[in-house]
Amino acid sequence: MDTLFLHPEPQGQFTAWGRELGTIQSLGTDSLSALAARYAGARVVLFIPSSQCLLTTVSLSAGQRKQLAGNFAWLIEEQVGVDVETLHIIAGPEQADGQTPILAIAIDVLESWRAACREAGWALQAIVPDVLLLSQSDDKSWALDINGPQLTLRTGMLSGATLESLTPVQVLQAAWQEQDELGTHPERLVISGEAVADQVELSAWAESHQLVIEYLPDLDVANTLLSITDWSRHPGNFLQGRFAMQQQVLLPPALKIAAIFLLVAFAVQLVSEWGRYAYFHHKAIKAQSEATTLYKQLFPSDRRIVSIRRQMEAHLEQGAASGGALSKMTQLAEAMQGSGLDTQRIDFAGGVFTLDVDARSITDIDALKQRLSGMGLQTEIISANNQNGKIRGRLRMGAGT
Numbered sequence: 494m495d496t497l498f499l500h501p502e503p504q505g506q507f508t509a510w511g512r513e514l515g516t517i518q519s520l521g522t523d524s525l526s527a528l529a530a531r532y533a534g535a536r537v538v539l540f541i542p543s544s545q546c547l548l549t550t551v552s553l554s555a556g557q558r559k560q561l562a563g564n565f566a567w568l569i570e571e572q573v574g575v576d577v578e579t580l581h582i583i584a585g586p587e588q589a590d591g592q593t594p595i596l597a598i599a600i601d602v603l604e605s606w607r608a609a610c611r612e613a614g615w616a617l618q619a620i621v622p623d624v625l626l627l628s629q630s631d632d633k634s635w636a637l638d639i640n641g642p643q644l645t646l647r648t649g650m651l652s653g654a655t656l657e658s659l660t661p662v663q664v665l666q667a668a669w670q671e672q673d674e675l676g677t678h679p680e681r682l683v684i685s686g687e688a689v690a691d692q693v694e695l696s697a698w699a700e701s702h703q704l705v706i707e708y709l710p711d712l713d714v715a716n717t718l719l720s721i722t723d724w725s726r727h728p729g730n731f732l733q734g735r736f737a738m739q740q741q742v743l744l745p746p747a748l749k750i751a752a753i754f755l756l757v758a759f760a761v762q763l764v765s766e767w768g769r770y771a772y773f774h775h776k777a778i779k780a781q782s783e784a785t786t787l788y789k790q791l792f793p794s795d796r797r798i799v800s801i802r803r804q805m806e807a808h809l810e811q812g813a814a815s816g817g818a819l820s821k822m823t824q825l826a827e828a829m830q831g832s833g834l835d836t837q838r839i840d841f842a843g844g845v846f847t848l849d850v851d852a853r854s855i856t857d858i859d860a861l862k863q864r865l866s867g868m869g870l871q872t873e874i875i876s877a878n879n880q881n882g883k884i885r886g887r888l889r890m891g892a893g894t
Contacts, residue, residue: 497535497615498718499528500623501542510718517715529613537615538724540623543645543655545602548622550592550652550675553584565595575599581736585651585728589632590677594651596622598731607736619724620731624653628683628717635668635679637661638712639686648672648679651729661691662698669702678702685709790838821846821870825890828864833857837885846890847875851883858886865890 498510502522509520509528523531549569565582581603585594603620610617627636627647636647644664647653656664665682672678682704684695692708699706721727781801788801792808825846829836834857838849852858855877865872870890877886 494532495536496618496724497528497532497537498540499537500540500626510714512718515719517718525609525613529615533614535615536618537610538619538621539606539610539617540621540626541598541602541606543622543624543653545598546622547580547595547597548624548652548654549595550588550649551595552591553587553593569595569597581731581734583728583731583733588650590675592675594649594728596651596729596731603731603736617732619727621724621727621729622653624655625651625727625729626712626714626717627653627685628713628720630681630683633679634681634683635665636683636685637665639684639688639691641687660694661688662694665695665698679704681705681707683707683709685712787839790840793840821890824865824868824870828861828868832861832864834861844891848888848890850886850888851880852886853883855884855886858884858888862888 494511494513496512497520498512500508502508505524506522507525507528508522509532511518511520511532520528547569551569565584569577569582579600580597581600582595582597585596587593606620607617624645624647627638627645629636629647629650632649638645639661642657643655644657644659644661645653645655646664646668648668654664654668659667661684669678680703682699684706685708688695688708696706724730725732784801785798788795788798788805792804795804798804825839825848833853835851836848837851838847840847850858850861852861858874858877862872862874865888872888872890875887875889877884879885
């Protein structure tokens with residue numbers, strides 16, 4: 494559903510219609526909270542009672558309209574009994590008869606409707622008088638809807654009224670006298686709703702005023718709602734000026750689903766990248782820790798470690814100058830490669846290496862000894878003991894004879 498249309502009824506109820514794929518579906522009547530739960534996040538067009546608005550016309554030239562720059566308050570000061578500063582006033586386009594429609598509503602009333610829709614979680618697109626629910630084919634026709642004691646008359650694009658406690662004929666006669674002052678009258682009258690009881694009187698009045706009259710069983714709301722594609726741009730929308738709604742980009746359902754998938758994929762990618770960073774960061778910390786441990790084993794006399802790399806290079810350069818420690822470590826590394834032994838500790842002092850290893854058997858330790866001896870390193874097995882299911886062996890290596 495692309496748009497939800499609402500019209501308030503007595504006792505806090507709202508009649509609702511939904512527009513989807515170019516068709517209008519009646520959604521029944523329910524409370525605002527129930528409709529908010531059923532149609533969360535909907536785009537809403539609200540038809541407020543015309544009795545809460547002032548709909549009138551004034552003679553206004555294009556030059557005067559430009560000079561007013563949207564400030565139309567003084568035009569209706571004499572027609573309202575309140576301070577015009579408390580009203581929100583808009584003007585419609587000039588009509589064929591030279592008159593300009595003026596619509597006004599109390600600011601606090603407008604704010605209360607906006608707040609109600611905001612609390613319901615709806616994207617409010619337009620607030621218009623409910624007289625616009627009556628269809629008007631042209632500027633030469635009037636539309637009258639009879640709903641119990643409530644009578645709604647539309648006399649122009651943005652003119653009309655909703656009244657009670659009057660008969661249909663009284664309402665029509667009052668509107669006709671108002672048109673007398675402008676010198677224009679309709680040629681056609683369309684009546685919908687509960688007109689049976691007043692049909693004889695209405696037909697007689699229409700005949701006396703030379704009007705073509707047409708009776709409809711029900712108000713054709715669907716046709717009216719479909720006649721406007723974008724109600725937010727309707728000249729009768731009160732959400733203009735400082736009350737204008739910010740433009741919202743609404744995606745079709747298929748694009749919404751695609752956007753959700755893209756967001757989920759992006760989130761998964763972020764989590765994956767964070768996981769990889771955390772893994773390699775952990776590996777880096779572990780490698781640093783192992784390097785520090787090995788350095789302390791090799792050079793226990795160094796109490797302060799600032800840069801393992803630089804301090805290791807300094808020791809190796811010093812060892813190379815004093816007896817070939819670097820070459821011995823290289824030979825030791827070559828001998829250990831592929832041996833299957835686990836190095837536990839290496840000490841170097843006075844040109845002699847002491848190596849602690851874990852092996853599966855004493856034979857593996859002896860094989861390492863033979864390999865080192867074959868490289869010219871004088872090697873002896875100092876000890877070999879059972880430890881946690883393995884053989885812990887200690888070897889001493891010095892320069893070759």
